[in-house]
Amino acid sequence: MSSGDGVTLVVGGSGGIGLATARELAGAGRPVVAAARPSRRLDELARSAQREGCPLRTLPVDVTSASSVAELFARLDGTPLTACVHTAGRNLSRRLLVPPEEDGQDWRTHPEQEWRDIVDLCLTGTFLVGRAAAKAFARQGTGGVLVTVASSTWPGSWGQSAYSAAKAGVVSLTRSWALELGEYGIRVVCVAPGVVDGEALRAKCASRPRHAAYLERLRRHVPLGRFAAEHEVAAAIVHAIDNEYLTGTVLEVHGGGFPGRID
Template sequence: MSEVRNAIVTGGSRGLGLAVARRLARDGWRTTVAGRDPESLRRAKEEAEAEQLELRTVQADVTSEDSVRELFAKVTATEPLHLCVNNAGRNLSRLLVRAARPGSAAAEPDGVLRHSLEDWENTVRLCLTGVFLAGREAAAAMIRHQVPGAIVNVSSGLAGGAYGQSAYTAAKAGVEALTRTWSYELGEYGIRVVGVAPGVMDGQALHDKLARHPEHARYMERLKSTIPLGRWAQEDEIADAVCFAAENRYLTGSVIRIDGGGPPGWVP
């Protein structure tokens, strides 16, 4: 009888994280999804059960060191961890600065609107610090159980920089740097570290945002026209890349870009 392989997916209760978790479950992984919202976790579990897939759920906040420690302690108390997918994050669009419209209440005395420190810190804490905390505990669990496991970090096709994305792109560039750094440090333990950098995904989050912001929807249509494949990625296509990274035993330190050929960081 083959050993059961255990996986944790952060931000796994919706969107890409849920697509990855369901794919892993179909492939025979015992999969735990972690997320902050108990209602989303409940729905994810019920939808998986309707397809006869087993997902375990744990409420956890990757921005909290205590919460991350509790998550990994709970999952690895009696069984080893073979895979951690660091997916939790969010995209925040903010210009660094811009001239305010006359009479704008949000402008500072010099008439300039500034990217807030709060938005910067919240985005970096979730998209970068959360990867650090979860990756650290995953590596510790694998070393403790002497398991040659894998850590897959979800980056972004925009990690090299993009218009209006200071905090998000800086965080994702940091994720790619961690991926390479950890591959050097953890290779001696048989732990692989791989990044997956998706382009724009054609999921519910995108649809909701475009419905709320018609001007942004027009911009995104222009952006899509610059992609060689002429469409956004499907979540299952990105999940395929994550699972490839998890399974390939000689892949480490690399970032797999899966963006349809890649849009530029800005389209006028």
């Protein structure tokens, strides 16, 4: 199936990189289903697409729930699926150990529940969505492309071990699935952004001045001297969809990258 024949499902399509991707595809006249948890912004996206006559509709999903993901794909029944982009995820800054001299308490450690929450959302979510997409592509008999989203932190990152480990898992799923699914004409490509200068980052900086100062130091270490714009990551995702010889690979969109720890 060529990239223009069916719908592209963008999971995590109500905000950030997912929304930029959904907008870019729909703006080019390519049918899109944007899925995320039910929210006012998902409703507003559906209304604005209708107003503008964009080929975009929305569906609810919680990627941490197998039954919710199954329901999402059931609701697509009959709609040929060209591509599935999975962007739902979030970062967590949490060290494994916090020493007593920082806050006068005993050594504090990474809370287990926060580890589980990040792995659930970033890694298990990718597994559930990727599994359902692969089955949909295989049943159609047309093949298709799954785009996963990791992060340039995937090889390991100071102060973000749960997130980095989950994203390394996403890269590993991408490579393993590309090996398994090529024979069915299914491609699997991972896009790994560096820091993205989007709405979420700006909101976090506004409420946490220390984080904003840290990011400013980090920005100076990026060889291109700036963070990515959402549309630049979206462009890499669209490239991953359209280039029919890409599979099992990671497209790093990080402006040249940066060292792990910035003081």
